Ligand code: SF4
């Protein structure tokens with residue numbers, strides 16, 4: 001059993017974001033209860049929810065809190081300043097979460113999804129000091145934050161906030177060297193400060209469970225008993241400073257698969273690490289738009305096209321060929337206009353791009369694929 005923030009907790013965390021659903025889209029708390037029991041029976045204890053996961057905290061109350069002794073599990077929730085109207089509203093989220101969960105206190109409480117885009121709001125609302133106050137009051141037991149920004153910002157936050165006892169990072173074997181996500185550099189920054197890491201999205205939102213054919217062949221050749229998703233989860237769990245790996249399990253089959261290799265976790269051996277390297281190389285061979293999301297191109301676009309976000313959708317599509325998912329993401333990014341097809345070909349953007357990307361050509365392909 002691994003130790004995390006002084007608590008004895010197994011390495012797998014149950015992410016309560018993609019819970020099983022009934023036909024009417026409500027959370028199926030009967031199936032969830034069976035999953036919760038199986039998870040606890042395996043000696044695992046970490047449950048991860050958030051104020052903004054719709055229905056999740058209430059479902060945790062039914063399936064977990066009301067059915068098991070308080071000392072048999074650890075519950076996590078998160079304060080999301082982006083989802084608040086103002087400071088008072090942000091600070092009240094803990095009360096709402098406590099009420100929804102009915103667990104008396106929250107074991108691990110996080111500032112949610114910090115990045116360059118929102119870090120100032122968390123400062124302006126005084127939420128770091130507020131976290132310390134909550135801990136002193138006994139409403140929470142440990143302070144952390146989840147993070148989606150650059151290694152430079154992470155370095156600054158860890159330096160300025162020694163009260164952060166852990167950090168939750170997006171790490172998986174494909175994003176390990178990705179120039180935007182920069183999983184490796186973020187992980188190494190946490191190691192530098194000796195801050196334990198909780199990993200979110202180890203299977204990249206489920207996509208690494210259904211990787212491109214070239215990658216699938218490598219993993220299937222390496223083992224005919226291990227699931228494709230298990231490689232992704234074991235890769236992150238093998239990192240020394242990773243103490244918890246969250247898996248957003250949606251059904252019993254996923255739960256059983258995860259438990260089969262995480263109940264008594266064994267890190268990847270040398271031969272298995274070589275397999276992951278091969279898979280990473282196969283991913284690297286798949287063509288991608290080399291956009292670094294610097295946004296130099298967007299300020300002067302007369303059609304307000306969010307070029308890097310559209311490229312992100314296209315890159316993901318070229319990797320995983322999940323058309324429905326790509327179309328949904330595209331619709332989200334262009335909900336307020338700025339479709340690829342709106343481009344008038346003024347070429348302002350191409351003059352700004354340090355990567356010399358033929359932006360208009362790619363926008364044409366994106367419009368053809370998703371509009
Ligand atoms: S070429 Fe298209 S995308 Fe580029 S600045 Fe002009 S309108 Fe915007």
Ligand code: SF4
Nearest residue numbers: 291292294295297353
């Ligand atoms: S300028 Fe080039 S690299 Fe930067 S965001 Fe635009 S397309 Fe991407």
